[in-house]
Amino acid sequence: MNMLVISTVFIVLCQTALGLELFQEAKSHSEAEKSCEAKGMVLVLDSNSDMHSAILSLLSSNGLDSTDIWINGHQNCQGNWVDNKNKALGSYQPWANGEPNGSGKCLQLWAGMGHAWDDTPCSVTKPYVCDFVSPFGLHLFREAKSQGDAQATCEANGMTLVIDTNKHTHTAILSLLENNGYGDTDVWINGNQDGSGNWVTSDGDELMCYLPWQDGEPNGSGTCLQLWAAVGHAWDDTPCSDTKPFICGPADFGFKVFGSAKSHSEATSFCESQGMILALDSSPSTHSVILSMLDSHGYGSTDIWINGNQDDNGNWVDSYGDELTCYLPWQSGEPNGSGSCLQLWAGVGHKWDDTPCTVTKPYVCGPTE
Numbered sequence: 001m002n003m004l005v006i007s008t009v010f011i012v013l014c015q016t017a018l019g020l021e022l023f024q025e026a027k028s029h030s031e032a033e034k035s036c037e038a039k040g041m042v043l044v045l046d047s048n049s050d051m052h053s054a055i056l057s058l059l060s061s062n063g064l065d066s067t068d069i070w071i072n073g074h075q076n077c078q079g080n081w082v083d084n085k086n087k088a089l090g091s092y093q094p095w096a097n098g099e100p101n102g103s104g105k106c107l108q109l110w111a112g113m114g115h116a117w118d119d120t121p122c123s124v125t126k127p128y129v130c131d132f133v134s135p136f137g138l139h140l141f142r143e144a145k146s147q148g149d150a151q152a153t154c155e156a157n158g159m160t161l162v163i164d165t166n167k168h169t170h171t172a173i174l175s176l177l178e179n180n181g182y183g184d185t186d187v188w189i190n191g192n193q194d195g196s197g198n199w200v201t202s203d204g205d206e207l208m209c210y211l212p213w214q215d216g217e218p219n220g221s222g223t224c225l226q227l228w229a230a231v232g233h234a235w236d237d238t239p240c241s242d243t244k245p246f247i248c249g250p251a252d253f254g255f256k257v258f259g260s261a262k263s264h265s266e267a268t269s270f271c272e273s274q275g276m277i278l279a280l281d282s283s284p285s286t287h288s289v290i291l292s293m294l295d296s297h298g299y300g301s302t303d304i305w306i307n308g309n310q311d312d313n314g315n316w317v318d319s320y321g322d323e324l325t326c327y328l329p330w331q332s333g334e335p336n337g338s339g340s341c342l343q344l345w346a347g348v349g350h351k352w353d354d355t356p357c358t359v360t361k362p363y364v365c366g367p368t369e
C-alpha cells in the first residue's frame, strides 16, 4: 500500500518537472540564453497559457514561488519584443499590470506579481528555465482536451494540430513526446474521417502516402486521429470526444519563400545556411500550403525550386537521399527528361516538372530535423 502511494507521488512530481529544465544558478539574461544553447536547449518561450502553467508548476515544485525567473524575450533596437531569434513574440503576453514600464529590456517572470511578465534590466542575475528545441516548430499542449477543442486551441495560438505528413515530422513528434516525458501518453494530431469515410486534415486535404497506422487500424473505433502510445505512437482512430494532450504545429509547416533567383544547388545551400532544407512537397497538405504561399507572396506565375533531383541511377530522390514515392504530383507527361531537378511549374498550376538544375529561380525552404 505504501509503495503504491510513493509511486503515485513520484509520477506526479515527474510530470510537473518534465520537458522544461530549471537551472537555479543565477545568470544574466544573455548568459542564461547561452547556457540553454550550450545544453542544446533554448531559454523557454512562454508562448501560451498551457506553457505558462507548466512553467509555474515547475517553479512551484522546486520551491521558487518567490523567485524572479528569466524567460525568452527582449526588446530589440527597434523597441519590439522579440525572442532569441529576433522573431516577434506572439499574441500571448501575460504582462503584469502596468508592464512593460520601460524599466529594462529583458523579460522576466515577476514573482511579486504571481510570475506575470515584467521588463527588467538584462544584467541582473536570476535562475532560468530552458526548453527542448523543437525543429519543426511543434508545441506540446499538456492540458487534455477533445480533438475539436485541441484544434481550436492550436488555432487560437496561430497554429494547427500538427499534420504528421512524412517520416521526418513523425520523428520530430516522437522526440518532442519523449523529451517531455509523454512517451506513454496518447496525443491528438491532425486528422479525422469525413462524411465519405476519407481521412483528411482540418483543411480537408487528404491524408495519403505517409500513413503510419498501427496494424489493424483504423478499425472504426472512432473518427479522430490519435498517436497511440501503447504501440509506439502509431496512428489509431479513436473517439473525438476523448480528452488528450495534443501537439500543435505551424499552419504553414515552417515553409518560407525566398525570392532571389538561384540555381537548384545554390538554393539548396542557401536553405542549409538558414538551418533549413529545400521544401519537401510530400503530401496534398504541403502542396496546398506551398501553392497558397506562392500566391500570397506574388509568385503565382513564377517557377519555383523545391526539394528533389534525379540521382545517378535515374531515381528521383530528396536531399536526404530518400526516393520520392507515392505523392508525385507531376504534370501529365512529366518527367520528360528535360532536366534532373524538381521545379513547381507555374505554367501548369505549379505541378511538378523536371528541368535543368542551373536555371535560376525563387525557391521555398522548409524545416529540417
Ligand SMILES: [Ca+2]
Pocket (backbone or CB within 6 Å): 099, 100, 101, 102, 103, 104, 118, 119, 120
Ligand atoms: Ca518593468
Ligand SMILES: [Ca+2]
Pocket (backbone or CB within 6 Å): 217, 218, 219, 220, 221, 222, 236, 237, 238
Ligand atoms: Ca482504433
Ligand SMILES: [Ca+2]
Pocket (backbone or CB within 6 Å): 334, 335, 336, 337, 338, 339, 353, 354, 355
Ligand atoms: Ca520537364
